[in-house]
Amino acid sequence: MRACPALFISAPASNQGKTTVTAALARYHRRLGRRVRVFKTGPDFLDPMILERASGAPVYALHLWMVGERGCRALLAEAAQTADLILIEGVMGLFDGTPSSADLAATFGVPVLAVIGAHGMAQTFGAVAFGLARYRDDLPFYGVLANRVASERHAQMLREAIPEGVRYCGHVSTMDDVALPGRHLGLTQAAEVKDLDARLDRAADAIGETTLRELPPSVEFAEEPCEQPPRLLEGLHIAIARDAAFSFVYPANLDLLRSMGATPSHFSPLADEPFNADALYLPGGYPELHAARLAANATTAASIRAHVGAGKPVVAECGGMLYLLESLTDIDGAQHTMLGLLPGHAKMQKRLSRLAMQRIESRHGVSTGHTFHYSSVTTDMAPVLNATHATTGKEGEAFYQQGPITATYMHTYWPTNPAAAAALFRGEPL
Structure with missing residues (x-):
């Protein structure tokens, strides 16, 4: 067993800002000198490019069906050997898909942060947060972060709407110079976003104003024996x-x-x-x-x-x-x-x-x-x-x-x- 602080970043749906928040967390803690390893749930090539730039390390896929539980366990255990923080970005909404992000988080006991795009809502934010936190008893739920918040008054209404027992981790304001641009297959490739590092730094600054500036709880990751594949491509x-x-x-x-x-x-x-x-x-x-x-x-x-x-x-x-x-x-x-x-x-x-x-x-x-x-x-x-x-x-x-x-x-x-x-x-x- 190897313990390492870890956090699973999910949301109620796509387009809530999961990648931006995950990248911001990676960049914030990396700037503090911490070794950060980031994973992406499911098949994705574009988000990992952004997350690799933010963390400074390659980003591997985790998925209970495509990668397999043993494969996921081996990747997490390997990362825990050297990392100071493990971040996992979810896919779509927290409970979407078979298997879902929630299934992955529950399997490995990684606490879930729900990023909720708060634009166009006020008190309903509390109901969404409550539902995500209580929908499954086996899910280790960490808290919620309000994204795309219009003003301090808006933030106050969101905070006051959070029911007792659900941790409110703060908010990130709507900032056009932080949002990551996209195209038909998803986000624009990292190498094509000329001001990407500046965007990541601004996003990290915003995270520094929330409770997420502190490390999340440690999670114990069990080692998975890895069989070396036969050298079937020797010299190729x-x-x-x-x-x-x-x-x-x-x-x-x-x-x-x-x-x-x-x-x-x-x-x-x-x-x-x-x-x-x-x-x-x-x-x-x-x-x-x-x-x-x-x-x-x-x-x-x-x-x-x-x-x-x-x-x-x-x-x-x-x-x-x-x-x-x-x-x-x-x-x-x-x-x-x-x-x-x-x-x-x-x-x-x-x-x-x-x-x-x-x-x-x-x-x-x-x-x-x-x-x-x-x-x-x-x-x-x-x-x-x-x-x-x-x-x-x-x-x-x-x-x-x-x-x-x-x-x-x-x-x-x-x-x-x-x-x-x-x-x-x-x-x-x-």
Whole structure:
């Protein structure tokens, strides 16, 4: 057992300010010289970029289904060995989803702070706080923080509305220069927010005016024996596209590649960089925002074509798959020529195409992951496998294999099945 102060930041719904408050807490305590480790509940690539900037450490996913209880326990125990504070940001509302943020917090005994966007309400704030605090008897509830508060008088009304037995941790005022900007998949990527550090510092200053300036209670995290995966990728050099167009990568996936003996390196298709490697990983991201530039960059395109021509494995997820198709039509209707290494055309749309936890069963067993995209693909390719929805069992994303390329919309969490991940990068059939 290892004890470490820990706090789970949740809310009654999305868009309440969870990420801003979590980042503010991380930055505030980091400025005091504390080692802060932050985790994000569920599949997310964008919030962790902000939280990593705030805390100075990589941000890993926790989810009782996708990562698994044992995987979550191992990550928390490892963090507790060196951290002075552990923060976990929830997903959606506290009780939303199966499993929910509340399930995760209860499983590991992490006290919950509820961030409630108080704009447009007064005394009702107390009812919302009471409901969150009392809805489940097994949930260790820490307190509530009022966000987006209009004035000191507004703050006073909120504070007076809190029922006895519920801790009021203070408030954060409405500040446009603190809120984090977003786009269609969520928050804007950290590297693209030019004044991000200034925003984080202002948010940290605001947290310093609340009771959250004090460390939360310590939580004991039990150690989970970790089995080292077999070194199935010994000596393999994997080139990974990494820039503003291709950035959706789980840190745990990269850790797994290294632990299996691979050597990852990064290159930028947006910078038109060449590469030479044994295998290629094209992760998801925002190719649709950079389609014209990608279409014009001949050096990277030539490297990828040569790689495929040599029969070397390619793993392409979501946006990475779109880059390999014949064309990509952006949200304004402009069609851009892509690499043409897979038959088919992608089209962006304003409405969400699919959002779900999914599982894929290959000859190596079951792997978990998720899908989240605003595009659709028209192709003559026949899937070699289809994922299934985590809760309904309905058919999910297709997996395509053509030559040395494996492509899918699904973002797979590779640590759930190291053998299956290794097979991808060895170019083996699913």
